[in-house]
Amino acid sequence: MHDDGAIPRRYSNDREDGAYTVTNTRTPSVASKEKSGMTMEKGNSQPEAPSVNHDMHAVKEMSTLRAIGLVTILTLAMLINIANATAVSIALPTISREFDLQPAQVQWIVSAYPLSSGCLLLVCGRLADVYGRKKIFMIGSLWMTIFTMACGFSNNIMTMDILRGFQGVGGALMIPSALGILAHSFPPSRARSLAFATFAAGAPIGSVFGTAVGGVLTEFTAKTWRTSFWLIAGLAACCFVGGQLLIDRDPPTGEKDRRVDWIGAFLVTAGLVLIVFVLSQGELAPKKWGTNYIIALLVVGVLLIAAFLYWQHYLEKIQDNPNAPYSVWTPPPLMRLTIWTRANGRFAATLGIAFTNWSAFLAWSFWVQLYFQDYKGYTPLDSVVKLLPMFVTGLLCNVFVGFMAPYVPIIYLFVIGTGSTTLSCLLFAIINPKVTYWGYAFNSIYLSCVGADFVFASGTLFLSKFALPHEQSVAGALFNTMVQLGTAMGVTVSTVVFNNVGKDIPEGGDTIDKYRAAQWAAFAFGVIATALCIISFRGVGVVGERARKPGDAAHQASENEKGTSSASTTVEDIGGANSHLIVPPPSGGLKADIADQSYLTTTTSATLGTAYASSSANTVAIGQKTVTPSASSDIADLKAKDFESLAESNNGEMKTDVQ
Template identity: 50%
Template sequence: MARPEKQAEPNPHTDVVERSVWKSIALVAICTLSMIVNNACSSSASIALPTIGEKLHIVQYKLQWILSAYALSSGCLLLLLGRLADLYGRKRMFLLGVACLSVFSLGCGFAQNEITIDVLRGLQGVGGAAVIPASLGILAHAFPPSPARAIAFSTFAAGAPIGGAIGILVGGVLTQLTAATWRSVFFLLAGLGAACFVGGYLVIEKDVPSNERDRRVDWLGAFLVTAGLVLIVFVLSDGSIAPNGWNTGYIIAFIVIGVILLLLFIGWQHYLEKIHSDPDLAARAATKWYLAPPLMKLSIWTRMKGRMAVMLCIAFVEWCSFFSWMLWVQLYYQNYLLLTPVLTMIRLIPMFITGCICNLVVALVIGRVDVVFLIIFGTILTATANLLFAVIKVHAPYWAFGFPAAIVSVVGADFVFAAGTLFVAKISLPHEQSLAGALFQTMTQLGSSFGLAITTIIFNSVLTKESRAAGVAVDKSGTNAPRAAQLDAYRAAMWGGFAFGILGAVLAALFLRHVGIVGHRGDVDALIDDEATAHAVGEFRAGDDGDEKDAEKPQ
């Protein structure tokens, strides 16, 4: 009797697991909840800063580190944790991430001094760095290119404004009205994180091993990029409040070392990619522990004739514009107009409503509209929000400047995130989905820090200049500056945000005109119009495990 033929096992990175509609909905809901918790962890601290400073006796110019500590760890570890998620399991990394968010949120709620809360915020950011790339990889694998993927990614992107709403709206109410004040916000986040952990454990499919032949981690590359980003983000966060500002010795040293480390990382990744693209050299590299596959193939930036790089740059400048607007508008309301956290929160409500509507719009039109129109339209509206505050009249009613700015501010961030992550997922290979999502998220995090640093320089320069002209020596807090000088400084910072938004629109108009529609199921080979993308697809189709001869086309 002939031996029955062994049935081929499904390829975990190309075959889509059959699941019910309700389980698919639950999967999207849990990933979206992770985005909500991540964004709430960031935004809740911003509106509670004045209260935290008062209760923990932290001087105003050091309060920024409560925000920067989270951004530092969450932005600098994305690439490493995204790569580890692709290699060793996205569900595992997801659960680790939400556990960090929950546990360290609880710790922040019990913090008693400045150092403790700064350290815990940094550890909390590690959770954000783990959970977002893993979520993007989970969704990209669970939903092949189709209307369902567009809905899944748009819903996930909607978690950003919802998380912002929970962080700012609910956070403002809890900070002002509860006995625990700002601590209540972190207790709420700990509970949401715990719920997300339970849901992820029950709903997300079991992890399967990566089908890459060489699953070693490029630890040298991970060190270079992480250390370089840490130093650069630290400088961007601390440069304006250092003893001698940007002329402080350690600030100059750190920025130089950070740039050198990033250049070394780029050179090292190029070297590793060159070795592993040659079968003979790759066989020899397998015997040396330090010659692992690159953490990030540089060729990923050249996909679709370099439009991948353009999309990442647009994400960077859009977050420069959006995040700087969001922070300065809160400081304007609370420090200049002297509004309470609740009154500030009320003025930002339209932003979160618009954010949810925007992602619904994306889900409906992403399969019908060229992505360039969405991105140009969105980035211009974010720039417009900055423009409205750049020319704001203090005594004008809220409805004249604040209300329309709140409505349009979030459009660019939502359109760029939803369309950008769909674009990145579509031209990335199945075994690099979390890494590609981490790369996109890294650019948004760096954009947030860079935009804040540049607009802070603008703010401080104008504030100092105008105050000196009025015969006032400004202290580090800036609270003793003349009212007119403060207003001019806020307006100048908003002009900086406006410039970033317009730059994003110009980049899209010049370089994304031929991307087309990214949210439909078309033939993916239509995107393979350049040597870099075709080479990557050819490598994957050859089969990383030596057995896969007919791997599915990239998502």
């Protein structure tokens, strides 16, 4: 049945669990690809729809030391991103006195950084996926070094605000590219779970580091708050040097059309800037939310986001139509809207959980610090000491997630995380100021980080499984954009509640009810996040990968692949008992549909991985073959080229159904 263009293959059924394996003896030829009908028609200059180049995602083996160094550098980027906010917050009273600022002016020192970084994340994520994650990470770390150093030399508030805005661009460049580098460098394995968990640890560590170091340097150094900026600039320089040494050269991009949708970039950036501006300034405007320019900017911002979504939908339709004529005005979309529907909508649910959990967490954090300093009268350094349990909890939680993600279903990780955030807010919502620190505050503080760490680590792991290789940075950018928007929303809503309750308190009266009310608002966001977890992830399995034991089939396949620089992608029974894989012809790239319209890809030389059967009664149809695996055993370990081979012999499409 094979001609010169076909793919010779041999079949074997020598696995102990009865799984059916296929092995190639040579790679697809050009003739076989033409035979599959995937070549472009003559005269049609429209680039093909985004597809995966099977040879481009090979991952070189790393030594343990190099892997640790790489994860450390990328985690440092996350630490810097968070510390840039907390180090400034703790130094605000000192900065305000030095520049003789009004309260409204102080707000922009804090807001300028998240405004620019949060609104540019999606654009920078796309740039990283198209032009190379290492390039964008290096540019971002150098940018961060320069403008953070410059912030330390500011001599007036206008200069400070502008430099803080430019500083945020560096964060937007670094974080999505760092997540993309992690996803590419660590194939599905325990190492990947640990890498993502460690990266997530950069957030709580950065929060405590920025607060603690910022407070100490501001209080005990001659240059006060300026020293904090210079220290962070030094850390950013370490990212630049370490990234140059430890991050592998960028592989070829997964998309043949490398144009960037600048129209979409403008729409989403402008829309987010206006929305975040309104959220941060609504309570500070002359007539608050009734101020004319606040209403106008909010309406324009929402319309721009709506226009962006419509434009992305239009571009996606154009890109998916092979007969559409080529046009310079229709580049690939900045973000394919169908990415939100993957994993049966759980991709979108994960982003919603990130948004609501961070709304609760950051609102909690904001009001706890004000409670300590304004209500209890603690110094900034005293407040730092009170918050230190967050640092310890952050480290322990991320180690736990890294090791337990392959064994604990994601719903439990999510619910433990969001539930802890909710309980943390509740403890401060009912706090009795006369009770010792160990009664309410301590328990709330150590629980707070559980939510942030569990949700960040588990959420980014989940999204990375359902993003194509050339979408990893965009997926990371989406997650972090929702985190930034959640931060703004949580603080804004809780501030409205705080101010409204405060109006009813007589002058000189006890203001504890204001702080409790703000925490009740944060508590409400936590409840929504927990409900989303329970509703969306019931029955979903683990998100991490177990370590392969010597002697098992998966390990043997991995060993056989060594020397060919393979990167494996695992397909698990995420969608339930009726999972299946759909594979197009060779040049279309490998696509796996996990019972719910979600997609994964692998390289030509990659082991596709394992899909788990839920009972011994399940059978797997591979082409014309049917296999009955043992209970809880691997259904099949197949290589990408083998799937393509089977697809060719099955009229261009092959399905393996768990029946």
